[in-house]
Amino acid sequence: MIAKRGNQQDERTNNTDVISKTNERSGEEDGDEGKTMPKGTVMNGVWGAIALVLTLLCPGPLVAQEGQDGHHHERINVMEYLDRLDSHERDQDQKPAQVVAALSLKPGMYVADLGAGSGYFTRRFVEAVTETGKVYVIDIEPEALKYVEDSLVHMHRSFEAEFILARPDNPKIPFESVDVVFVCNTYHHLENRSEYFRNVKSSLKPNGRVAIVDFYHDDRSGEVGFPKRHLIPREKVEEEMKAAGYHLAKEHTFLPKQYFLEFVTD
Numbered sequence: 001m002i003a004k005r006g007n008q009q010d011e012r013t014n015n016t017d018v019i020s021k022t023n024e025r026s027g028e029e030d031g032d033e034g035k036t037m038p039k040g041t042v043m044n045g046v047w048g049a050i051a052l053v054l055t056l057l058c059p060g061p062l063v064a065q066e067g068q069d070g071h072h073h074e075r076i077n078v079m080e081y082l083d084r085l086d087s088h089e090r091d092q093d094q095k096p097a098q099v100v101a102a103l104s105l106k107p108g109m110y111v112a113d114l115g116a117g118s119g120y121f122t123r124r125f126v127e128a129v130t131e132t133g134k135v136y137v138i139d140i141e142p143e144a145l146k147y148v149e150d151s152l153v154h155m156h157r158s159f160e161a162e163f164i165l166a167r168p169d170n171p172k173i174p175f176e177s178v179d180v181v182f183v184c185n186t187y188h189h190l191e192n193r194s195e196y197f198r199n200v201k202s203s204l205k206p207n208g209r210v211a212i213v214d215f216y217h218d219d220r221s222g223e224v225g226f227p228k229r230h231l232i233p234r235e236k237v238e239e240e241m242k243a244a245g246y247h248l249a250k251e252h253t254f255l256p257k258q259y260f261l262e263f264v265t266d
């Protein structure tokens, strides 16, 4: 397997925050079957050193404490968290194949996986757009980007991806570069969302879309492992996106616990 670096450095410790990577299959296998990620506690960087303002959604409870400010504060095992996001148990409700099919992705398309987490969707996007397209893997956590990068390499297939360490208020997607910005279980993490997505407009190609999947704030989502007031009602998403200059183009209703909305610019 040959991994070819782009023009950015793969050193997340030296302030380089965008990494391009083209992975080309050479036919030479390293014997690994599937993804093998290091296990154990990782408590460095942003994840472990600070009390995370954490509304990290995953299939089960991860965060135990809630501070007086209403936010969750807890040190977490990042690898465990990312492994959980990647869990097959999630598939039943998350229906990833159906979600990707609903997005009508084609080879050659460019997709931004905003708040990529473990890469649960990233790997599927890479397959859908093939190496003729590109996936921007975006997260505010360097360790998530590394996790996704490793998992993509272990797919043993050609792919085109760029890893972007986002700022909380800016995903740093290049100008007019993407057909779809995909935001799964991440919308509720963002602040000043109308302003955020107003700025995202310049990253969309003509006819580009923003697809938002997030948990319902009511009983439909079941147990999410944290207080549901952290979730954003579907109607509020529509309002906020309207204020940002978008309108709802499509709504998919096959997910039992989450809304799935596609927006285009006005």
Ligand SMILES: C[S@@+](CC[C@H](N)C(=O)[O-])C[C@H]1O[C@@H](n2cnc3c(N)ncnc32)[C@H](O)[C@@H]1O
Pocket: 055, 056, 057, 058, 085, 114, 115, 116, 117, 118, 119, 120, 121, 138, 139, 140, 141, 144, 166, 167, 168, 169, 170, 171, 183, 184, 185, 186, 189, 190
């Ligand atoms: C609940 S996870 C969802 C991961 C993935 N989308 C999925 O569905 O499996 C939320 C992710 O969003 C990231 N995140 C939180 N705030 C963000 C921001 N402002 N910009 C980009 N990523 C963010 C977190 O680090 C985390 O990896």
